[in-house]
Amino acid sequence: MTTRREDLARRIEGRLAGKSGRALWRSLDELSREPAVLETLRTEFPGLPDLAEARVGRRRLLELMGASFALAGLSGCAPAEAPGEAIPYVTMPPGLVPGVARHFATAVTRGGYADGVLAIHQMGRPVQLEGNPDHPASLGALDPIIQASILDLYDPDRSRTMLTAGRVASANGMVKALFDRLPALTARGGDGLRLLTGTVTSPTLARQIGALKRRFPAMRWHRWEADGRDAVRTGAVLAFGRPVDAVLHLDQAKVILAVESDVLDSAPGHLRYARDFARRRRAPEEGRPEEMSRLYAVESMPTLAGARADHRFAAGPDGVEAVVRALAAELGAGPAEWRQGAPGWLAAVVRDLSANRGAALVHAGPAQSPAVHALVHAINEALGAPGRTVSYIEPVEADPVDHGESLKGLAADMAAGRVDTLLILGGNPAFTAPADLDFARTLGKVPFSIHLGSAVDETAVLCTWHIPEAHELERWGDARAFNGTVTIQQPQTRPLWGGWSPHELLAVFDGETRPDGYAILRATWMESFQGKGDAEQQWTDALRLGVVADSAAAPASVSLLPDLATRLPAAPARPDGGTLTALFRPDPWLRDGRYANLGWLQELPRPFTTLTWDNALLMAPATAERLGLQNEDVVEVRTTTGHLRAPVWRVTGHAPDCVTLPFGFGRKVVGRVGRGVGFDAFRLRPLDHLWRLPGVELRKTGETYRLAATQHHQMIDSPDVVRHATLDEFRHDPGFAKRKEPSQSLYPDHDYPRNAWGMAINLNSCIGCSACTAACQGENNIAVVGKDEVLRNRQMHWIRVDTWYEGEAEAPDQTYFQPMPCMHCENAPCEVVCPVGATMHDTDGLNVMVYNRCVGTRFCSNNCPYKVRRFNYFNYAGDDNRLSQSWNPDVSVRARGVMEKCTYCIQRIREARIAADRESRPIRDGEVKTACQQACPAEAIVFGDLNDPDSAVSHRKASPLDYGVLTELNTKPRTTFEARLRNPNPDIQEA
Structure with missing residues (x-):
């Protein structure tokens, strides 16, 4: 007896057999060409009945439309919200102009390493981050995690109060409790005192730790990063004899x-x-x-x-x-x-x-x-x-050590009762520590422990004291980039809920009762600047530019040690037949779980899997077929360290006979967004096999679990969306990407005497990192809708990144990424079907939305061949006043029942036009950058005025690689693409 699902799965597997060729496809289900699957994929609004089968008559249709228009009119009759209290400026702060953004340089760290950012302020508060073009690590670009830092700043679930034994306490009480222990620690030379941090690149924090070790010679400093770089560091020691x-x-x-x-x-x-x-x-x-x-x-x-x-x-x-x-x-x-x-x-x-x-x-x-x-x-x-x-x-990390061995030593000492006082600066080791260390249990044996963290997490609840940590955008600090360049972190706002910085907490150990983070940081750099010119000017320049001049790490002179091959450990043995090797990998957005409470990152589709709001056991299609598994089947994963249950997800291009367990999910003590999302892979991760664990067994449970993947959403039914060629093919036919397009029309072209904005997206540059999607969300106040709504195809991202494959289902020859925003068509199909004129052309040729006209018929979305329009099914804005502080005040927050889409960041165009008009000049090329363009690290997106023949976008569109998607429909899209080029090795091609 087989179920309908199992029967469909067998039919798909049969159709996948031998599938290959140059046709592009987005998923294994699409490649199978199974009619039942294709019919589901083509359904634009899943869960709604087929209108063709509904047999709605003309009279009934008119009745329904009339009712919808009448109800739409009631939206204007809603009672106004009770006005809040407005406090005006009595004296306007100097340099502050209402509505004009201000930029301040600072840095956000990721794994301890700094990326330079510019914090954009509106009315005295930071609302967005952009990359600092003067910083060597960011060059003006950002990734999704750094962009989500602004959401993290305003997260209402951040820690707000000091806690001791789970009870609210005061800062004075914490300082007194710590001071009471200092005499005994001093008498013992710091024996029993331990410090646990992540990767430290801060010169100031390193200086403070050095001073602490001199005061307490017997103390020990431990490090731990769950997704750290121990193997990289140890490999350098093997090769050169020292870390570099x-x-x-x-x-x-x-x-x-x-x-x-x-x-x-x-x-x-x-x-x-x-x-x-x-x-x-x-x-x-x-x-x-x-x-x-x-x-x-x-x-x-x-x-x-x-x-x-x-x-x-x-x-x-x-x-x-x-x-x-x-x-x-x-x-x-x-x-x-x-x-x-x-x-x-x-x-x-x-x-x-x-x-x-x-x-x-x-x-x-x-x-x-x-x-x-x-x-x-x-x-x-x-x-x-x-x-x-x-x-x-020279190493950027201060005093680099093997993090795994360092944490192992700490866990052993805690278990043996040799740790009297433990200070944990950030991190969540009770959640991320290797399973065989049993860190959470041994932490409970420490008589006095302090946890400095931004949230009450799995580690905080086990410590004697929990201290709220000030966000990186709320405190003074410094950090080094990948090449050693230092950036000064300056606070962008007063701490929203108090909070201490690591510098201030370490200063308490040095006897200060009211430490000042600014004074601590400034002391470091005033000493460093001495003898190098005007120290005060250097300090000011470092704050203004976001970079300390000439602070890059010194070059290291290294040479390979002899007999390297004989000193290497033996190659790993192949796993026994019938078992698999588990690969532990950080989730691309949540990393070790520290970002689990950020809805932007939970809902951002992961590369390749396009999963949101969950992790899954990832495996090759061939492995899944051998084990009789399909997507969303729940299996029990058994290893030497334990077992857990996880849903299966097949990944095109995954190696056979191994499975991937993404960690960072499964948090238990976390805010409302991250609680209960996914499974905890850390439970199976041992210290000796941090990245790969052989001998894994899977057992099918017979259960299924719904996963919210977006790969099938907003699909374009055309084989010619992504155009590509090899370098040799381009040399022989530079115009291969061009197609014959409709050129005749009964109507004259639109005339745009001032500006005609357009965009070119280079598929040869795009790396599929989703920075554009995250930047658009932050810039345009795009809502997070949650897993249930994503399952209904209702995610709200204005620009999506489509993934296409070419070749065999098991090992595709190529993977292509294609960002897909609104095309801003000259002949926009959405405009002609809107009954109320809510979507229309403006004087610059933009396809714009008039939100207060929209009555939510969704005709425009149905008529859009690119599937780039989004509908607000609910009032996603909510009533959380703290999160609303992260909204961009230059962009309207849409209400329920309103359609929305990419606007080419029209607010930035207006800002540039006001500045140009004030100076009586035209808008300069490059003066307007859309959010997606600005964030893109690969410079794949170019935006500008098509009326300017010398603009960068005009040059891009003059390229023989430039083409429009679905131009055979005569839509005349303003957004075009440049075809992807490959440079294959002819020896491998012929083989």
Whole structure:
């Protein structure tokens, strides 16, 4: 007896057998071409009855329309909300003009490393973050996590009060309790005193910790980052005998091999690396095709670098290391026996890397073993990369150690009763610590523990004292970027709920009763600036620019140690038949779970899976078929460290015989947004196997669990949406992307005498990072709707990133990303069907929405072939006054029953026009940047005036690669795309 779901699954598997070719597809279900599935995918409004089957007569239709118009009129009869109390400025602060934004430079850290940002202030409060163009790590770009920091600032679930044993307490009580312990600690020289932090790059915090260690010589400083870079650090020690940091120069690299690399998505400096990579990939469009780089990737779980690779090879974790060892042997950096079993394509890669000596680069991600990282250093040395495509600097982290061993030592000492006083600065080790350390239980044995954190979390409830931590946008501080450059963090607002900084809490240990974070920070830099000129001016310049001049880390002089191959541990053994290897990976947005309460990140679709509001057990389609599993089947995962239940999700391009467990979900003590979302993979993660655990068994439970994935949402039924070619094909036919378009019309073209705004999106640059989606959400007050509404295709993002695949279902040849905002069509299909004129053209050619006209018929959405319009089914704005402070006051907050969409950031156009009119000049090219354009690290989006033939967007649209989507419908879209180019190795293509 089989269920309908199982029968459909078997039919899909049968249709997938042997599927391949150049046609593009977005999911395995679409590739199967199963009629029942296709009918579901084409349903624009799931859950609503088919209107064709409803047989609504003409009379009944008119009755319904009349009723809808009558009810729509009642929206204007709603009683006004009770007015609040308005307090005007008696004396206007200098430099503050109502409605004019102000920008202040600061930094936000991620894993301890700083990215420079500009905080945008409206009426005295920060409402948005942009990248600091003067900062070497951001260059004006941002990723979704940094952008969500503004939401984190106003999170109503942040910690507000000091707690002791779960009861509200005062700061004076905490200081007194701490001072009572200091005499005994001093008498023992700090024996029993422990400090636990994450990665520390702050010069001021490092100075304070150094002073604390001098006062308490017997104290110990421990570090822990759940998604840290221990393997990277240990690999450098294996190769060079000491820790150093590698700085990549992708703008100089012509041939790159990415070994499950995070270089484009999460590595320190990834924004800079994405820009350097994209600029090299655009070389053919700029008349330099010979300079276009070539990227190879070998990995188990798809990455953004792998998706952009010209050749991507899927391999299990043991296979990935075997490839690196074989490559080292081919280049003379390893014994000949490592070549055994090397894949056939490796010889072509070796020839390509060797032929580009001095312009070649190999990079491995943090999930690879120390042996792999050490061998990568040796390979780069053999390729002549040091000093050209990679350089080495002194460690950016203060006093780097192995975080895993450091936390292990702390847990052992707590269990043995050797820890008397524990100070935890940030982090949530009770949740993120390896399962076999049993950190949460041993923490309870510490007599006196203090947790400084932004929220009451799993660690806070176990500590003697919990102290609210001031947000990075509320406090003074400093931090280093990937290359060591220092940024001063200056507060953008007074702490909303009080809160202490780490600097202030450490100052209490030094005997201060009322510490001043500003004075502590300034003391560090006044001392540093002494003897280098005007110290006061240097301090002012550092605050104004967001960068301390000449503060980059010093270059490190290193050389490979001899006999590296003999000092490496043995290669990992292949797992026994019948078992799988589990890969532990951080969620791309939540990371180790610290961002779990941010709705923007929960609802932002993950790359490749497009999952929202959940994690899942990820596996290859072939593995799922072998185990008889389908998407959303719940399985029991059994390992040596424990077991848990998780839903299954098949991932195109995932290596077979291994599964991926994303961690960062499953929080128990967290705010209302993150509570109960997903499963906790940390429960299975042991210290000795932080990134891969062999011997995993799966058992099918027979249950299912709904997952909210967006891959099937807003699908465009056209095979020609993404256009692409190889570099050789482009050379032979530069106009391959062009198609014959309708050119005749009964109506004259619109005339735009002032400006005609347009956008060009370069698919050759786009890396699929979703920075554009997050930036648009923050700029335009876009609502978070929740999992249930996402399941109904009701997410509100104005720009989505579609993922397309080409090739076989199991191992696609290529992955393509395509951002899809509103096209702002000249002949907009949405405009002609709106019965109330709520969507219309303005004098600049923008397709705009008049919100107070919209009555919610949704005719425009139904008639939009690009599926880029969003409807407010509920009043998503809510009544949370604290979250409303993060809204952009230049953008209307839409009400229930109103359609919305991309506006080309019309508020920024208006701001630039006011400034230009005030100065009696035209708007300059580049003066208006949309939010998506500004955030994009790859510079894939260009916006400007099409009436200006010298504008950047005009030049982009003059490219032979420029094309419009669905132009055969004569929509004449203002948003166009530049086709994707690939640079494959002909030796591998022929093979």
